[in-house]
Amino acid sequence: MKDLLSIDHLQTFFKTEAGTVRAVDDVSLRIKPGETVCIVGESGSGKSITAMSVMGLIGNAGGKVEGGSIQFQDRDLLKLSRNELRTIRGHEIAMIFQEPMSSLNPVLKIGEQVIEPLMEHLKLSRKAARKRAIELIKQVGISRAEQIIDAYPHELSGGMLQRVMIAMAISCGPKLLIADEPTTALDVTIQAQILDLLRSLKEESGMSILLITHDLGVVAEMADYVAVMYAGKIVEQGEVEAIFANPKHPYTKGLLRSKPIMNQLRDELYSIPGQVPNPLELTESCYFHDRCEQCMAICRTKQPELIPVGDSQQAACWLYEEEKRYA
Amino acid sequence: MTIASSETAQGIKVNKNQSHVRSSLWRQSFRRLVRNKLAVTGFAVVVIMFLACFIGPFFSPYTDNKINMALMNHAPYAKHWLGTDTLGRDVLTRVLQAGRISLTVGLASMVLSVFIGTLLGIIAGYYRGVVDQLIMRLADLLLTIPSLPLLFIIGALLSEWKVPPDYRMYIVMLMLSIVSWPGLARMIRGQMLSLREREFMQATIVLGLSDRRKLFRHLLPNLVPLIIVIATLNIGGAILSESVLSFFGLGVMPPTPTWGNMIDAANNMIDFQERPWLWLPPGFSIFATVIAINIFGDGLRDVLDPKQKR
Numbered sequence: 224m225k226d227l228l229s230i231d232h233l234q235t236f237f238k239t240e241a242g243t244v245r246a247v248d249d250v251s252l253r254i255k256p257g258e259t260v261c262i263v264g265e266s267g268s269g270k271s272i273t274a275m276s277v278m279g280l281i282g283n284a285g286g287k288v289e290g291g292s293i294q295f296q297d298r299d300l301l302k303l304s305r306n307e308l309r310t311i312r313g314h315e316i317a318m319i320f321q322e323p324m325s326s327l328n329p330v331l332k333i334g335e336q337v338i339e340p341l342m343e344h345l346k347l348s349r350k351a352a353r354k355r356a357i358e359l360i361k362q363v364g365i366s367r368a369e370q371i372i373d374a375y376p377h378e379l380s381g382g383m384l385q386r387v388m389i390a391m392a393i394s395c396g397p398k399l400l401i402a403d404e405p406t407t408a409l410d411v412t413i414q415a416q417i418l419d420l421l422r423s424l425k426e427e428s429g430m431s432i433l434l435i436t437h438d439l440g441v442v443a444e445m446a447d448y449v450a451v452m453y454a455g456k457i458v459e460q461g462e463v464e465a466i467f468a469n470p471k472h473p474y475t476k477g478l479l480r481s482k483p484i485m486n487q488l489r490d491e492l493y494s495i496p497g498q499v500p501n502p503l504e505l506t507e508s509c510y511f512h513d514r515c516e517q518c519m520a521i522c523r524t525k526q527p528e529l530i531p532v533g534d535s536q537q538a539a540c541w542l543y544e545e546e547k548r549y550a
Numbered sequence: 551m552t553i554a555s556s557e558t559a560q561g562i563k564v565n566k567n568q569s570h571v572r573s574s575l576w577r578q579s580f581r582r583l584v585r586n587k588l589a590v591t592g593f594a595v596v597v598i599m600f601l602a603c604f605i606g607p608f609f610s611p612y613t614d615n616k617i618n619m620a621l622m623n624h625a626p627y628a629k630h631w632l633g634t635d636t637l638g639r640d641v642l643t644r645v646l647q648a649g650r651i652s653l654t655v656g657l658a659s660m661v662l663s664v665f666i667g668t669l670l671g672i673i674a675g676y677y678r679g680v681v682d683q684l685i686m687r688l689a690d691l692l693l694t695i696p697s698l699p700l701l702f703i704i705g706a707l708l709s710e711w712k713v714p715p716d717y718r719m720y721i722v723m724l725m726l727s728i729v730s731w732p733g734l735a736r737m738i739r740g741q742m743l744s745l746r747e748r749e750f751m752q753a754t755i756v757l758g759l760s761d762r763r764k765l766f767r768h769l770l771p772n773l774v775p776l777i778i779v780i781a782t783l784n785i786g787g788a789i790l791s792e793s794v795l796s797f798f799g800l801g802v803m804p805p806t807p808t809w810g811n812m813i814d815a816a817n818n819m820i821d822f823q824e825r826p827w828l829w830l831p832p833g834f835s836i837f838a839t840v841i842a843i844n845i846f847g848d849g850l851r852d853v854l855d856p857k858q859k860r
């Protein structure tokens with residue numbers, strides 16, 4: 224099937240006083256229609272910046288997309304004008320954030336905010352938009368929609384607000400929904416409800432989801448395809464079953480070992496030793512080398528490339544590049 | 551925040567006794583303002599001043615301001631509660647009539663400068679880049695010149711050009727707005743810059759909303775509290791500046807009375823020492839009004855200033 228979104232060799236950098244942060248460095252990723260792709264990785268690995276690059280929010284954040292392309296259907300998002308982008312955002316590609324509490328305007332009623340994309344993109348009248356807003360709010364599992372619509376954001380709980388954000392995001396029938404850690408700020412029980420909601424909405428509408436998370440539990444629940452990011456690069460990607468059953472990259476293995484398993488008591492939760500490297504001090508090497516138990520000489524001096532390992536996954540690790548290592 | 555407990559109810563997280571869900575942010579702010587006794591007092595004084603000045607003269611038998619040589623410089627007594635001035639006019643009536651002018655000048659110049667300052671501040675903060683640079687350099691330029699000397703220079707020029715006294719009142723309003731918009735524009739711009747970093751503004755971008763929607767529906771309502779506070783404090787400043795100008799004969803000119811040009815009497819040694827009823831009432835009016843406005847403005851700021859909100 225033709226890809227809905229294809230990110231190719233994306234490079235997004237931030238020039239700071241201390242040096243250039245290569246927040247996303249040569250990332251390629253494909254999303255097919257109806258597919259849920261998860262980007263997983265520790266905090267600071269470049270997940271949000273990847274999503275923001277797709278949305279065209281990098282300029283606002285003070286960074287710059289230095290290379291690559293982002294093809295959505297048959298358009299390169301990086302080449303569109305401000306206005307063309309605006310008609311795609313909220314309409315064909317929607318996004319929800321980590322903090323529902325601060326993602327809504329505190330001085331506007333919920334309804335006032337939900338009707339806006341409907342009026343903007345679908346050109347609905349105020350009245351029709353309000354009617355549709357009530358339906359949408361019901362659709363995301365809020366029962367007292369008629370009342371909620373006249374409430375202010377501070378009167379609702381985080382879980383409710385995230386539902387409202389989802390209602391706004393799906394209001395114009397997007398083909399792609401980007402969700403950046405949509406459940407991280409929420410209570411555990413609510414997390415599961417929100418994930419369920421996303422899954423059922425996806426099934427109803429057939430949209431694709433790009434889900435960003437640091438939680439492998441979420442990946443297991445949601446993903447068809449996984450990309451594991453580390454220090455601005457994808458270190459392993461593949462079908463979710465393959466990755467979980469047979470992780471190749473030592474970082475992925477570490478992540479899986481540190482994942483708490485439901486109903487299974489362990490004395491102590493494993494965590495990968497060491498810390499994410501300082502993005503300003505990266506030199507040509509496998510960026511994971513100082514935390515890797517299998518680190519070899521070459522790992523310190525040369526960067527491994529993402530190569531096919533097995534049938535449905537790819538990894539960037541010298542362990543799987545036998546030939547090159549001795550060449 | 552107890553998300554879990556409130557979520558189970560599948561409803562709105564609101565106190566049970568607070569039956570109407572729609573209790574707006576404004577109502578909450580109002581309640582907090584009313585609890586601030588000092589601010590309420592300030593507000594009451596301002597209201598009383600306005601009522602006295604705009605309605606009071608209707609009850610005075612002396613509004614024609616007839617010159618009465620027989621009753622010059624009379625000390626306060628039953629028929630003239632605050633005495634009479636050098637031309638035998640009733641001081642109380644004149645103070646109230648002067649108040650009309652002073653308060654009007656203060657209000658009008660506030661409206662104008664808030665309009666200019668808000669507009670330019672929003673444009674600078676929203677579009678940034680070259681427009682921002684232009685507006686802010688102009689504002690900086692005006693801010694580097696202390697406003698009183700600047701006003702003095704313009705006032706002196708006006709006198710030099712023999713601007714008719716009738717027009718001076720309007721020109722003074724304009725002058726005051728010109729010196730006060732830069733500070734305002736800078737505050738609005740600062741607020742705009744911090745607002746656009748807020749996540750809900752990111753959300754409006756992600757929703758593909760138009761600039762018009764972002765500006766007028768999302769940003770402006772968030773600026774309103776700041777604008778209200780600035781506007782209130784600005785009236786006090788404008789009244790004070792007008793008084794100083796008029797006191798030095800560079801603002802509104804007699805025969806149009808203002809509090810400032812009435813205190814001019816204090817320039818005269820004999821009046822100053824022997825006839826305090828000539829300059830004390832207008833002086834006290836300025837003092838009371840400006841202080842009251844500032845206290846009320848501070849109270850408003852405590853309630854409305856976004857930096858203190860939650």
Ligand SMILES: Nc1ncnc2c1ncn2[C@@H]1O[C@H](COP(=O)(O)OP(=O)(O)O)[C@@H](O)[C@H]1O
Nearest residue numbers: 237244246266267268269270271272284285502
């Ligand atoms: N505005 C910015 N200026 C400079 N560096 C930034 C900025 N935003 C993000 N970064 C850097 O980019 C890297 C990736 O960040 P991000 O994508 O937010 O990580 P995460 O995977 O946790 O979402 C981090 O090293 C971060 O320090």
Ligand code: SF4
Nearest residue numbers: 509512515522540541
């Ligand atoms: S390349 Fe080397 S250091 Fe990097 S993950 Fe593989 S084995 Fe470890």
Ligand SMILES: [Mg+2]
Nearest residue numbers: 270271403404
């Ligand atoms: Mg992030």
